[in-house]
Amino acid sequence: MPPRKTKENAGSPGRPATISDVARLAGVSVGTASKALNGRGSLREETRRRVRSAADELGFQPNTAALALNSGRTYTVGMITTDTIGRFSIPLMTGAEDSLGAGRMSVFLCDARDDPIREQYYLRTLLSRRVDGIIVTGRRTQARAPIGVDLPVPVVYAFISSTDPDDCSVVPDEAGGARKAVDHLLALGRRRIAHVTGPEHHHSAAVRASAAVGRLAESGLDLVGPPLFGEWSEAWGRQATGILLGADEGFDAVFCGSDQIARGVADALRAAGRRVPDDVALVGFDNWDVMALACQPPLTSIDMELEGLGRTAADLLLAAINGQPAPGRHVSPCRLVLRESTAVPVRPGATRVEQV
Amino acid sequence: MPPRKTKENAGSPGRPATISDVARLAGVSVGTASKALNGRGSLREETRRRVRSAADELGFQPNTAALALNSGRTYTVGMITTDTIGRFSIPLMTGAEDSLGAGRMSVFLCDARDDPIREQYYLRTLLSRRVDGIIVTGRRTQARAPIGVDLPVPVVYAFISSTDPDDCSVVPDEAGGARKAVDHLLALGRRRIAHVTGPEHHHSAAVRASAAVGRLAESGLDLVGPPLFGEWSEAWGRQATGILLGADEGFDAVFCGSDQIARGVADALRAAGRRVPDDVALVGFDNWDVMALACQPPLTSIDMELEGLGRTAADLLLAAINGQPAPGRHVSPCRLVLRESTAVPVRPGATRVEQV
DNA sequence: GTTCTCAAGGCAACCGGTTTCCTAATTTTC
DNA sequence: GAAAATTAGGAAACCGGTTGCCTTGAGAAC
Numbered sequence: 001m002p003p004r005k006t007k008e009n010a011g012s013p014g015r016p017a018t019i020s021d022v023a024r025l026a027g028v029s030v031g032t033a034s035k036a037l038n039g040r041g042s043l044r045e046e047t048r049r050r051v052r053s054a055a056d057e058l059g060f061q062p063n064t065a066a067l068a069l070n071s072g073r074t075y076t077v078g079m080i081t082t083d084t085i086g087r088f089s090i091p092l093m094t095g096a097e098d099s100l101g102a103g104r105m106s107v108f109l110c111d112a113r114d115d116p117i118r119e120q121y122y123l124r125t126l127l128s129r130r131v132d133g134i135i136v137t138g139r140r141t142q143a144r145a146p147i148g149v150d151l152p153v154p155v156v157y158a159f160i161s162s163t164d165p166d167d168c169s170v171v172p173d174e175a176g177g178a179r180k181a182v183d184h185l186l187a188l189g190r191r192r193i194a195h196v197t198g199p200e201h202h203h204s205a206a207v208r209a210s211a212a213v214g215r216l217a218e219s220g221l222d223l224v225g226p227p228l229f230g231e232w233s234e235a236w237g238r239q240a241t242g243i244l245l246g247a248d249e250g251f252d253a254v255f256c257g258s259d260q261i262a263r264g265v266a267d268a269l270r271a272a273g274r275r276v277p278d279d280v281a282l283v284g285f286d287n288w289d290v291m292a293l294a295c296q297p298p299l300t301s302i303d304m305e306l307e308g309l310g311r312t313a314a315d316l317l318l319a320a321i322n323g324q325p326a327p328g329r330h331v332s333p334c335r336l337v338l339r340e341s342t343a344v345p346v347r348p349g350a351t352r353v354e355q356v
Numbered sequence: 357m358p359p360r361k362t363k364e365n366a367g368s369p370g371r372p373a374t375i376s377d378v379a380r381l382a383g384v385s386v387g388t389a390s391k392a393l394n395g396r397g398s399l400r401e402e403t404r405r406r407v408r409s410a411a412d413e414l415g416f417q418p419n420t421a422a423l424a425l426n427s428g429r430t431y432t433v434g435m436i437t438t439d440t441i442g443r444f445s446i447p448l449m450t451g452a453e454d455s456l457g458a459g460r461m462s463v464f465l466c467d468a469r470d471d472p473i474r475e476q477y478y479l480r481t482l483l484s485r486r487v488d489g490i491i492v493t494g495r496r497t498q499a500r501a502p503i504g505v506d507l508p509v510p511v512v513y514a515f516i517s518s519t520d521p522d523d524c525s526v527v528p529d530e531a532g533g534a535r536k537a538v539d540h541l542l543a544l545g546r547r548r549i550a551h552v553t554g555p556e557h558h559h560s561a562a563v564r565a566s567a568a569v570g571r572l573a574e575s576g577l578d579l580v581g582p583p584l585f586g587e588w589s590e591a592w593g594r595q596a597t598g599i600l601l602g603a604d605e606g607f608d609a610v611f612c613g614s615d616q617i618a619r620g621v622a623d624a625l626r627a628a629g630r631r632v633p634d635d636v637a638l639v640g641f642d643n644w645d646v647m648a649l650a651c652q653p654p655l656t657s658i659d660m661e662l663e664g665l666g667r668t669a670a671d672l673l674l675a676a677i678n679g680q681p682a683p684g685r686h687v688s689p690c691r692l693v694l695r696e697s698t699a700v701p702v703r704p705g706a707t708r709v710e711q712v
Numbered sequence: 713g714t715t716c717t718c719a720a721g722g723c724a725a726c727c728g729g730t731t732t733c734c735t736a737a738t739t740t741t742c
Numbered sequence: 743g744a745a746a747a748t749t750a751g752g753a754a755a756c757c758g759g760t761t762g763c764c765t766t767g768a769g770a771a772c
Contacts, residue, residue, distance in 0.1 A: 016486065016508050018758060029722050034760055041761085042719060061484040065430065066758035068421040070727040079465070085446050094441055097467050106481060109435070109465040111453050125462060128417040130372065152372050234650040260650070267623075267652075290646070294590040294616070296623075374728055385752050390730055397731090398749060422728035426757040 017058035026054040037062075068130065076106050077317060078126035080147065082138040082160065083114040087288065088306060092137050092158055095310025103318050105132070123148055133317045136160065137310075141171055142203035154320035158313035159306065161329055168320065170313045170330045172304035174204055175211035177334030181255050181283040181302055182215040184336055190253035190281050192224050196240040196265060197257025200229035205257050208285065212255055224251045232257070237264020245272055252280060259284035259291035259301055266295050266341065282341040297340035304334050373414035382410040393418075424486065432462050433673060434482035436503065438494040438516065439470040443644065444662060448493050448514055451666025459674050461488070479504055489673045492516065493666075497527055498559035510676035514669035515662065517685055524676065526669045526686045528660035530560055531567035533690030537611050537639040537658055538571040540692055546609035546637050548580050552596040552621060553613025556585035561613050564641065568611055580607045588613070593620020601628055608636060609698075615640035615647035615657055622651050622697065638697040653696035660690050 023033035028051060035041035036051035054060075068074040077100060081089045097107050108131065110122035126134060133153050138144065138160035146162045147155060154168070161169030185193055195212050198205040209227040216223055225247060230236035237256065241264070244251060256262035262284030266276055276282050276297055284292060287303035309332055316326050379389035384407060391397030392407035410416075424430040433456060437445045453463050464487065466478035482490060489509050494500065494516035502518045503511060510524070517525030541549055551568050554561040565583040572579055581603060586592035593612065597620070600607060612618035618640030622632055632638050632653055640648060643659035665688055672682050 016483070019760095020758075030759075031723075031761075032721055035721085038760080041721075044720065047720080061480065063425070063758055064485045065421040065424040066727085067760085068727090069419070069425060069729090069758080070760055072727080074421065085450060090441050090446065093465070094467060097465060106485060107465045109449070109453060109463045111450060124417060127372065129420045129462060260646075264650075290616075294620075375730095376728075386729075387731075387753075388751050391751085394730080397751080400750065403750080419728055422757085423730085424757090425728080425759090426730055428757080 016063070017055075017060045019060065019062065021058055022051060022055045022060050025058065026051040073132055074130050075104055076108060076129065076131045078108040078110060078122070078129075078131045078134045080110045080112055080119065080122055080126075080134065080136050082112050082119060082136060082144065082147075084139070085111050086139055088139050088159060089137055091306035092310040092313070095307035095312075096135055096137075096158065096314040097310075098307075099311045099314035099318070103314075105318070119147065127152065132321045135313055135317055136162075137313075140203060141174060141207070143169075154317060154325060156313045156317040156320065158309055165329070166327050168316055168325065168327050168330070170309055170316065170332060172306070172309060173331045173333050174207045174304070176331075177285065177302040177304065177336075178208040178211035178255070179215045180334065180336045181285070182212050184300070184338075184342060185253045185255065185281055185283060186219060186221075188253075188281055188342060191221060192249070192251045193221075193253040193255055194224040194244050194251045195227040195255050195257070196237060196244075196261050197227060197229060198232040198261070202232075205229060208257050224249050230261075232260060234260050234264035234267070237261035237266075238268040239264075241265045241268035241272070245274075253282070254280060255283045257285055259286045259288045259295070259299055262299055262301070262341075263291050263295045266297075266299070270296065277340065277342050284341075287335075287337050292337075292339065295341065297343075300339045300342040301337050302334050303337050305332065308332065372419070373411075373416045375416065375418065377414055378407060378411045378416050381414065382407040429488055430486050431460055432464060432485065432487045433670075434464040434466060434478070434485075434487045434490045436466045436468055436475065436478055436482075436490065436492050438468050438475060438492060438500065438503075440495070441467050442495055444495050444515060445493055447662035448666035448669070451663035451668075452491055452493075452514065452670040453666075454663075455667045455670035455674070459670075461674070475503065483508065488677045491669055491673055492518075493669075496559060497530060497563075499525075510673060510681060512669045512673040512676065514665055521685070522683050524672055524681065524683050524686070526665055526672065526688060528662070528665060529687045529689050530563045530660070532687075533641065533658040533660065533692075534564040534567035534611070535571045536690060536692045537641070538568050540656070540694075540698060541609045541611065541637055541639060542575060542577075544609075544637055544698060547577060548605070548607045549577075549609045549611055550580040550600050550607045551583040551611050551613070552593060552600075552617050553583060553585060554588040554617070558588075561585060564613055580605050586617075588616060590616050590620035590623070593617040593622075594624040595620075597621045597624035597628070601630075609638070610636060611639045613641055615642045615644045615651070615655055618655055618657070618697075619647050619651045622653075622655070626652065633696065633698050640697075643691075643693050648693075648695065651697065653699075656695045656698040657693050658690050659693050661688065664688065 019030050019033050023030045026033060033051050036043055036048045037055060079093060079096060100107055108126060112119040112122055131153060134155045135158055136147050136155060137158045141159060143161045143163045146164045146167055157167060157169040161171050195209055197209055200206065213223055228240045228243060230240060254265050256265055262282055266282055269276055269280055274280050284299045284301040287301040292299040292301045312332060319326060375386050375389050379386045382389060389407050392399055392404045393411060435449060435452060456463055464482060468475040468478055487509060490511045491514055492503050492511060493514045497515060499517045499519045502520045502523055513523060513525040517527050551565055553565055569579055584596045584599060586596055610621050612621055618638055622638055625632055625636055630636050638655065640655045640657040643657040648655040648657045668688060675682060
């Protein structure tokens with residue numbers, strides 16, 4: 001007795017069933033089979049049923065290459081991370097993939113590793129595969145040269161942006177996030193705020209620092225000392241704390257350019273006997289759970305909502321594919337996430353208000 | 357004057373050039389154009405040149421859907437992460453993508469988010485797209501039910517493994533890694549070793565713990581106290597350290613089930629006045645740079661070489677696609693990475709030997 | 713009984729390539 | 743100078759679907 005073919009393995013693992021197989025089994029022509037399966041043409045209900053059950057029996061799945069060939073659409077998009085896939089790319093990818101999957105699009109993943117040659121190679125590959133659109137992401141928010149000019153498909157930049165203002169980019173409002181951090185500290189009554197952040201030449205560090213300085217100026221205040229530019233590391237956070245503690249000026253809050261730096265600051269403050277948040281309130285940036293939650297105490301931080309950013313980018317791309325492009329920079333707000341590093345000590349009768 | 361068409365934007369952004377366009381421009385038939393571009397048939401060198409330059413001028417890239425249709429191969433593989441894309445998936449994906457890209461394969465990314473429905477949906481999608489193969493990854497090393505039976509394409513499981521021993525799986529040798537950690541501590545002369553790790557029901561925690569216990573037993577030693585099962589968090593590391601310090605037995609080393617736990621242990625030890633590595637040597641697991649390097653002191657750890665694992669998985673998949681399947685579990689070794697948390701204090705005349 | 717109408721479904725072109733087979737032109741051979 | 747051999751390149755089938763158009767047959771209208 002030959003092996004019984006079930007619905008699941010029918011035709012497998014040999015060659016996947018084609019519509020000709022279905023048509024033959026149902027006793028109709030391929031054209032009719034196609035119409036039956038897609039609800040086109042005028043067919044008897046009984047015929048449609050026969051074709052459908054034949055398709056089921058064979059486990060028929062239309063070959064998307066064939067569909068692509070005559071629809072001109074592949075229902076496929078490319079996602080190029082210009083630098084290595086990392087902590088920032090993941091939520092972006094997850095969000096984008098989420099929206100695209102809902103639109104029945106599949107995603108080609110391309111990791112260009114900061115190599116322009118790889119990038120162009122992937123671009124050619126994607127175009128050759130006739131993707132319906134491309135999402136470009138990266139680790140840095142700094143604007144970059146467009147990935148190509150006059151491309152035959154729409155492109156959306158997510159997190160990073162394109163230097164061409166007519167390209168569609170979706171970026172987090174880092175400056176707004178920095179202002180929210182400062183506003184929060186001011187609302188807590190802190191007036192002597194220091195800023196420790198990453199390299200001065202790093203776009204995010206520069207933007208966040210100048211936004212923080214700007215907001216303080218609006219309140220007639222100055223930062224305690226200049227912004228301390230260094231590395232995006234805990235070690236730098238610890239080191240910078242030493243600098244702050246050694247200076248003449250006192251401080252009652254530190255706004256950090258990243259959660260890693262903030263955590264280094266927290267550790268160094270604790271080692272020096274300063275209490276967080278009582279003596280020094282602390283705000284980080286990124287809301288990276290691994291850092292923010294493990295920090296002692298857990299860290300108030302600015303969340304760039306990257307997953308939402310990825311979803312927005314995907315939605316804009318889908319719209320562009322459908323002929324509704326939305327060129328330009330789309331700035332999406334950051335969110336302040338409150339934790340104990342800025343918690344106001346609970347006083348009887350006081351109500352804790354979350355501000356966003 | 358009409359916009360000058362350059363080599364880059366020729367034909368764009370309208371419709372991408374087809375081989376018919378190339379043929380027409382070169383004044384030959386499509387068949388001849390195809391032969392010229394692929395080095396087939398017998399053509400005059402001058403004709404080939406004419407066709408090639410026409411293709412260049414139009415920026416011609418063959419439509420891969422058409423290629424797929426008559427070669428039966430799509431040069432495409434699917435990568436399904438059964439649970440959310442995370443810290444472990446990234447190096448796996450990077451490694452796999454690396455090997456696959458070298459084989460001119462493109463990668464479809466599918467994030468199943470621990471949802472069996474999504475997983476099956478993605479599987480159907482991939483099969484409909486006629487991928488040449490599938491890589492299944494996940495966050496946990498525990499064996500899982502096969503993603504499908506009698507699939508028409510080869511499947512390789514990476515990091516996770518399939519419960520079907522005939523499926524091809526590539527997994528890290530976690531037990532071997534744990535033994536390397538214990539061996540290292542023993543070689544340093546430590547005899548009173550404790551173990552702090554994740555949840556008891558978590559496969560990795562169980563495997564690593566029992567391998568550590570087993571290796572100690574081979575040396576006639578016991579763990580200090582039972583393995584401390586808890587969470588994969590720094591907080592648990594700190595808490596477990598409290599338990600260890602409160603117990604009667606002394607300890608001179610802690611092997612931790614993860615770098616996060618190890619870092620919690622390091623912080624708690626320091627807070628309690630114990631020196632690392634002088635009083636207590638510390639080994640982590642995962643070699644997660646963010647944790648291992650920021651730890652004070654930097655953490656000796658076990659690296660599962662996930663990127664290599666991803667590459668291996670991809671290589672095995674490519675081999676299977678080319679008719680050379682290698683069924684079964686493929687175990688790949690872990691590597692001990694030495695850092696200061698187990699550094700032997702430098703004595704004059706002593707040479708530091710790295711052991712792997 | 714003849715013509716008209718309409719439903720049902722087959723035929724074939726098409727999407728963009730590759731490849732096989734065949735023809736026409738040129739060169740070689742005697 | 744005619745036959746054979748070789749070369750260059752065109753025509754068409756094919757991959758797996760979709761779709762417009764045409765054919766067929768049955769029932770309705772006259």
